[in-house]
Amino acid sequence: MGIEWDHPAIEPGQFVMVKPNSAYDPLLRRPFGIYSVSKGKGMELLYKVVGRGTAIMAGLAPGEKVDVLGPLGNFFPAPRRGKEVLMVAGGIGVASLKIFAERHKNSTLIYGARTKVEARLAGDIKKLGVRTIITTEDGSAGVKGLVTDVLKKEMARDSIVYACGPMAMLKAVSKISGEADVKCLVSLERSMACGVGACLGCAVKTLERGMGCNHNDAAKTLKMVCADGPVFDATAIDWENL
Numbered sequence: 565m566g567i568e569w570d571h572p573a574i575e576p577g578q579f580v581m582v583k584p585n586s587a588y589d590p591l592l593r594r595p596f597g598i599y600s601v602s603k604g605k606g607m608e609l610l611y612k613v614v615g616r617g618t619a620i621m622a623g624l625a626p627g628e629k630v631d632v633l634g635p636l637g638n639f640f641p642a643p644r645r646g647k648e649v650l651m652v653a654g655g656i657g658v659a660s661l662k663i664f665a666e667r668h669k670n671s672t673l674i675y676g677a678r679t680k681v682e683a684r685l686a687g688d689i690k691k692l693g694v695r696t697i698i699t700t701e702d703g704s705a706g707v708k709g710l711v712t713d714v715l716k717k718e719m720a721r722d723s724i725v726y727a728c729g730p731m732a733m734l735k736a737v738s739k740i741s742g743e744a745d746v747k748c749l750v751s752l753e754r755s756m757a758c759g760v761g762a763c764l765g766c767a768v769k770t771l772e773r774g775m776g777c778n779h780n781d782a783a784k785t786l787k788m789v790c791a792d793g794p795v796f797d798a799t800a801i802d803w804e805n806l
């Protein structure tokens with residue numbers, strides 16, 4: 565979906581909260597990664613219809629107005645010079661990596677799709693000239709298997725991993741990166757109500773100590789995906805207790 569919007573500067577991995585109408589259905593805005601931007605013109609979102617809000621978005625006619633809050637959240641930091649960049653994406657998670665890919669074309673995308681049809685979602689990044697390795701669960705396109713199988717083969721000592729996709733995939737990518745002592749940044753997804761750190765609805769458990777946190781569980785502290793993230797160092801996340 566293209567949205568005309570005179571937006572401020574946008575960093576790779578940031579997101580917007582979108583409400584497809586001015587009515588109370590849906591009541592809350594929905595979060596979407598920013599897929600592409602065009603200065604002075606607006607932005608594009610790449611989204612999958614999963615429920616009420618996205619179904620209404622899909623039914624909008626050209627020219628209708630939507631309510632947009634953003635850009636929100638932190639972003640994927642640029643890699644240090646000399647690092648071999650591996651992007652790992654699963655399903656619609658690829659949307660949040662597109663702007664990063666535009667700025668780091670000399671990198672590799674390992675993209676996991678369920679089927680050949682879903683594999684097409686990596687097409688725009690491939691067209692940028694980014695080396696793209698597709699995996700599908702059913703073998704209908706690319707390598708049959710999971711992104712993690714390919715990641716293990718591609719990872720080198722000077723790699724850095726940028727990942728976005730389902731939680732189970734991110735957990736596995738984090739484990740593989742940790743075992744290889746490779747830095748891994750993950751963009752997390754949580755259902756969000758406010759998008760700005762006010763409702764505490766998108767909390768994740770991390771292993772970082774919070775300010776003033778001195779009870780028995782002091783090593784673990786909650787962070788808000790919308791305001792502290794969505795991008796986190798994978799080693800900071802308490803993957804076993806999400």
Ligand SMILES: Cc1cc2nc3c(=O)[nH]c(=O)nc-3n(C[C@H](O)[C@H](O)[C@H](O)COP(=O)(O)OP(=O)(O)OC[C@H]3O[C@@H](n4cnc5c(N)ncnc54)[C@H](O)[C@@H]3O)c2cc1C
Pocket residue numbers: 579590594595596597598609610611612613614615616617618619656659660752753754755756794
């Ligand atoms: C930072 C961020 C970036 C995102 N970027 C994109 C994107 O670029 N493209 C895209 O298609 N989607 C993206 N999502 C997911 C998107 O926000 C949800 O799919 C959307 O909110 C669903 O709204 P809905 O009203 O259609 O579904 P609902 O009616 O609210 O829910 C339908 C079903 O989807 C589940 N669901 C809702 N939100 C999520 C979620 N965040 N994660 C997992 N399951 C969920 C619900 O539990 C329910 O089972 C992103 C989420 C976050 C947090």
Ligand code: FES
Pocket residue numbers: 755756757758759760761762763764765766767788789790791
């Ligand atoms: S969505 Fe409200 S705190 Fe994150």
